[in-house]
Amino acid sequence: GRLEVVDELLLASGEFGFRAFSINDGKELWKLGGVDRWVSHKGKLITSTERGHSLQSREIKDPSKILWTVRPEKMFSFFCSEKHIHINQKEFVTELPGITTLNLETGETVWSYVAESIYKPKRNHSYEYFDDKFYIMTYNPYESKTQDFWMTRLDINTGKVEAEDCGPKGAEPFNMCAPVFHKAGKYLVYFFSVWVDLTNNARVF
Numbered sequence: 001g002r003l004e005v006v007d008e009l010l011l012a013s014g015e016f017g018f019r020a021f022s023i024n025d026g027k028e029l030w031k032l033g034g035v036d037r038w039v040s041h042k043g044k045l046i047t048s049t050e051r052g053h054s055l056q057s058r059e060i061k062d063p064s065k066i067l068w069t070v071r072p073e074k075m076f077s078f079f080c081s082e083k084h085i086h087i088n089q090k091e092f093v094t095e096l097p098g099i100t101t102l103n104l105e106t107g108e109t110v111w112s113y114v115a116e117s118i119y120k121p122k123r124n125h126s127y128e129y130f131d132d133k134f135y136i137m138t139y140n141p142y143e144s145k146t147q148d149f150w151m152t153r154l155d156i157n158t159g160k161v162e163a164e165d166c167g168p169k170g171a172e173p174f175n176m177c178a179p180v181f182h183k184a185g186k187y188l189v190y191f192f193s194v195w196v197d198l199t200n201n202a203r204v205f
Contacts, residue, residue: 006040007060013038020063032063041080041104048075055087057107068107072100081129081156084110088127097125097136101159111159115152126181128188130198132156137167137181139190145171149190151201168196168203 001014009029010021018032032047039046044067045058052075059065074089083105089098097115102108115125115136128135134156139149151167154160182189187204188196195205 004040007043009060011038011040020060029061030063037077039078039080044104046078046080046085048078052076055085055102055107057104070102070107074098079127080104081134084156086127086129086134089114090125097127097138099127099134099136101134101156110157113154113159113161116164128181128183128198129156130183130186133162133198134159135188135198137188137190147171149194149196151196153201163201166201168201170203 001012004011005023008023010023012019012021013035018035018038020029020031021027022029034049035047036050036052037048040060043060045060045063047056047058047063048054049056054069054071055075055078056069057067059067072087072089075087076090077088079086083103085102085104087100087102089100090096098113100112101110103110113136125136125138128137132155134154136152136154137150147167147169148171149167150165151163152161153163153166155162180190186198188198190196193205194203196202197204
């Protein structure tokens, strides 16, 4: 199950369906069926249905009001940045990372990108954004003695590649098998202890 408080609503999803309750009196305000995944963002509710074959933007106060619907060719997950929705097209980590970016207001495709072959032997692809930059990241602690981290930086508004394989060089001797990235302000943390400054792609700790 999942709980989230948004705009004086308690959003709850699980085996009981997807429902919204007033945080003031606990009254159920709406119930929505058939939702696979959902994200709340800027007063909107972004939902996927039909096992990921359909993506909708809805009014969060009344999700029966659908603002737009798109049917991505592939969609295994999605998340929002300031003005966009980013769709992860790839299901398996052994596939090349692929992203389709939509306009949050209209659902129109802004750009699509499939990473180059430098990513093919890697694992644990992840995606982040900072200001007007979009990052595709991956690491493999055991593949190279000189580099454990790879990053592609794109302009978040156009999808133009600004740097490929731009992660810091130099593998750490204490790398552990932990496929987790954490964003902390302008920093990205991986292996729980390696910090990268996203403004200049430099390893700072």
